[in-house]
Structure formats: C-alpha cells, structure tokens
Amino acid sequence: MFVPCGDADTDLSGFTLLMPAVSVGNVGQLATDLIISTLNMCKIGYFYTDCLVPMVGNNPYATAEENAAELSTNAEVYSLRSKKLVVLQLRSVFIKYKSVSFCEKLLGWVRSSGCARVIVLSSSHSYQRNDKQLCGTPFRYLLTPSMPKTVQNKMNSLNWKEMERSPCIPEIEDSDLCVRVPGGGITKLLYDESCSRDIQMAVLLKFVSEGDNIPDALGLVEYLNEWLQIIKPRLQGDDTTASPLPWKIPSSWRLLFGSGLPPALF
Template identity: 65%
Template sequence: VYSLPSKKLAVLQIRSPFIKNKYRPFCQTLLSWVKSSKCARVVLLSSSHAYQRDDEQLLGTPLRYLLTPDLEKAVGGLMQELKWKEMEKVAAYPGINDTEKVLHIPGGGITKLLFTESCSKGIQMAVLLKFCSEGDNIPDAFVLVNYLNEWLQLIKSEVSASNNSTDTSSQWKIPSSWRLLFGNGLPPALF
C-alpha cells in the first residue's frame, strides 16, 4: 500500500494471483472497504493480453479505458477531450452471433469483476488498461501510469527540449518490490 496524503491518494498494488474461489470474496471485501472509506473514486490500472486483441484493437493505441455509469456522468466529457479510446466490447459468440457484445478482458484477472460490481454498487470507478505481452512489463507500467497522469495530473510533465515531447517516467518512484523482479543479476565471475 502506498499513499500520497497531499493528493488524498492511496495506491494498492496487487501482484499475486488469486487462489481459486477466493477472488470473489476478495473483490466484495475490497469494494465494501471502498464504500465504507468514502473513497471519491477508484482508478484501477490493469492489463489485457496483447495477443488476444481483435482487429479493431490492433489499430492505434494499446491503451483503453472503462468508466462506471456514476463516473461517466462526472468525467466522460474529459475522456472525449483527451481523445482516449474506450475498451471495445466483443462478440459473445464470434462467427455465430456478432450482434450480442460483451466486455472481455483476457488476462485482466479480477478487473472485469471489480468493474461490473462497481457498476452495480454505484462506485465511481475508472479502469485504465494496456494491452501487454509476456515478459518484463516495467515499461508498460510506466506507459500506463503516464496515461493516468494525462487525466489526473498527479505530477507535472516536463517537456523534453530534444524532441518537444512530455515524459514523466523518470519522475515516478519505482516500488522496491520491483527490484530483482526476475531474480538476482548475473554474477560478474561468469564473464
């Protein structure tokens, strides 16, 4: 758990997989805590398997968002101004019935459950996600948090003089749990 009291921000990082049949009670407990804590809004950063994108999702940005109806009323227009792309719904039965569309987030863990439960409980939630591949996803994490920063302006973006673009990646504090994410480095005696 990380917090930034000056911004009234709390961050919960969940990196471990859930035990079968335990994810639903976890989601219910987490959302009950969100409601009892009177959180103004919840922003869920997640990912989805890049290899399971449909044709439409292969075009353009690998970033998507979802808003619960309660949050849509408050910030939906801003998402349009930012020119963000909403997560597409896909055919429930591809090739058989393409008219019935459902939300599908392959590899997103509890993301869909948290989102749908938040919709039904009236919780203001935004889901920001990135299509990712296997491997080192630290660069993907920076892309995702910079995407979040476009909206919430948590830190000031510095304009790079060399290419006139904004990059906040160097300003984020990397969680200590990311050190040795893939084990120890190679021993120098090897070379």
Template identity: 80%
Template structure:
C-alpha cells in the same frame, strides 16, 4: 477488511483509490509500485483477507526496515490519494469474494472514485492492433466531469465483442483476456453504483517495465500525479522513481563461477 497501522484510522472520505488488477505481465502492480515510490507514500494499513496467497518480504521501497505483506494500503493526504498494492495471486475461487469485500470497504469509506490499472493479452482485432494499445472503461456512476475530461483526452474505450464468438445474434460484452479480476471489479462496481475507471494496456509477457512506465504516464495525462519539468524541454519521459526492489525482478544474475 482494512486494518490501520496506527490510530487514528486514516480518513479516506473523498479520496481517489488507485489499485492494480493481478493481470498478465503484472503491469498494474508495477505501475502502482512506481506511483508509491515516486510520491514517497506512507503505509497506513493493510487489507486483511484470506483470498490471497500469504506472503511476506522486505520493504520493496527500502524506505524503512519493515516487512511487507500481500495487500497493503498507502496514503498521501495532501493529494487525497490512497493506494492499495496487491503482491500475490488469488486462491482458487476466491477472487470474487475478494472483490465483494474490497468494494464494501470502498463504499463504507466513502472513497470518491476507484481507478484500476490492468493489462490484457494481445487477443485483438485488426482495429485494435492498428490503434493505441491503451483502453479504458467507466462505470455509469462516474461523475459527468470525469467522463467529459476522458473524452477531451481522446482516449479509446474498451470495445465490446460477441459473448459467444461466431453466433450472429449473440449479445455483446467486454472481454479482457489475462485481465484477472478486472472484469469482476468493473461489473460489481457498476451494479453497486461505485464510480470506477479501468485503465489497461494490451501487452505481451516478458520485460514489462516499459509497459508499466507507459501506463502510468498515460494515467498521468488525466490525474497529473507528477508534472513534466518546464526547465528541460528535452526530457522524453517523466521522472518516475524506480523502486529498489526492481533490481531483483529477474534474479541476481549468473554466478561468475560458471565462467
């Protein structure tokens, strides 16, 4: 259930909702962090749920002296953009109820579309290993103009594989190993006729900051969240703003007293 920070309740009708899947390497969450930080988005509420492990911490973007919790909603009305950031894992057996509640909120809010940023483990076939590490999925209700735009970008759709490997007459379905709630969100959105795109990257766990940066730059080809500078053709990457909290992603370092 969405709980606004203040009155009036923000208008979400016609907005694009961006959210992560809690997946391998936390790439989706890191990518969402970059978008919130770069666009300096304002927190407008939180998603109250008993499906996520409770947590509380300091503001990860250091913009105000306030606490943050496990599921918060940010908004940028001028761009018709809304972001849901998830910061903890799901309680066992509660990931599907969360997806159902979330999509009910999306439906009642009349959001124009949902974009899920995710990642998948490198359980790839030879073709996938030799091609782009990015894949997308679109629900059937995604508007035709979006489908045409994605085709014009030459993005690769997530391939289907046998539901039961080794059985020749087995049906084909989408496998997203390590993708968390990605597949559930996609299937539920398809059945509820919610326009959704899943954008994911094949990754290995470790320092996944480069994966998050490449994922948002890939998304930026379509959404144009930020535009490259026309004054400096030597720039190899877009100017994403790194959140201050990322300094502590790997702890605070070894104490000098050890040496």
C-alpha cells in the same frame, strides 16, 4: 478486512482509491509501484484476507539500511493526504475461487471508508485483440455508469479510446456484445460489480505481452498521469540534464529478473 497501522489517519472520505489488477505482465502492479515510490506515500494499513496467497518480504521501497528490513505483505494500503489519494498494492495471486469474495469485501470497504471513486490499472493479452483493437493506441479505458459526465468529457478531450465491446461468445459473431478483458484477472469482475453497486470506477489498461514489462508500466502510469496529473510533466525550457523519466524506480526492481548468473558457473 482493513487493518490500520498504529495511529495512522485512516479517514478516506472523498479520496480516490488507486489499485492494480493482477493481470498479464503484472503491468498494473508495476505501475502502482512507481506511484507509491515517486510520491513517497505513507503506509496506513493492510488487508487481512484469506483470498490471496500469503507472502511476506522486505520493504520494496527501501531508501536506506534503516528501513530496508521493514516487512511487506500481500495487500498493503498507502496514502497521500495532500492529493487525497489512497493506493492498494496487491503482491500475490488469488486463491482459487476466492476472487469473487475478495471483490465483494473490497467494494464493501470502499463504501464504508467513504472513497469517492476507484481507478483500476490493468492489462490484457495483446494477441487476443479484435480487428478494431489492432489499430491506433494500445491503451483503453472503461467507466461505470455512475462516473460523472465530466470524467467522460475529460477522456474525450484527451482523445482516449474506450474499450470496445466484443461478442460474449467469440465463436458466434452475432451474439450479445460485452466487455472482455482476456488476461485481465479480476478487472472485469470488479467492473461488473461496481456497475451493479453504483460505484464510481475507471479502468485503465494496456494491451501487452509477457516479457520485460517495465516499459508497459511506465506507459500506463504516464497514461494515468495525463488524466490525474499526479506529477507535473516536464515543460519546454526545463533542465535538459534532468532525467527524462520523472518516475522514481523502487529499489526492489533491482531484483525484478533475479540476481543474475552466479560467477561460479564460469
């Protein structure tokens, strides 16, 4: 499934794997773009799989004409050894009935590669929140039982809210409670499989609506940064003329909403 690029170092023992779920608003994927671009991460390989719709494009993180023509595919792996961080970016949707197979192969690769834990960035339909979820922050988290207690303590110290359990059958209030992530793509499947396989996984998500989801992505990546401290937040007394956003916007975002209206129309 994983194919390394050239002579790239693919020893991922003890690394944290960060990946998006293809979910409402593509918020997880946009947040992952910000991390790869900001940290200038190196591509170490890609996933060769029949579970995703095939696609190919130019380098989404191009910084000059020299690297703009590099090709990108539907599932690529980036690494930053100094932070022991590896990122899987997904750029296309799943082929029908193939998501289960993908999750099984992905978690098998996590085991074989020696990754210590997995963090999934996701989103959920804001209009399908229950009464409890309408109050307070729009961010939520989930942890598998195998996550160390220290992680739960960290979440508590940050005053984060765990994803509430909802009736498995929404129309029946006294049915068993379970995790529901409407619009979350493979989020729940990955979480359930990780629970059964004793894999350390954290899910960070935001309730969103479709539209311009760049602010949602920035919010989600800041939420992640509260925990992992991927980049240091600006402190009082820092250069006030610097950009208030420490995240580097990828060059590919210039075409996020298309290339605009052709002048010939007017």
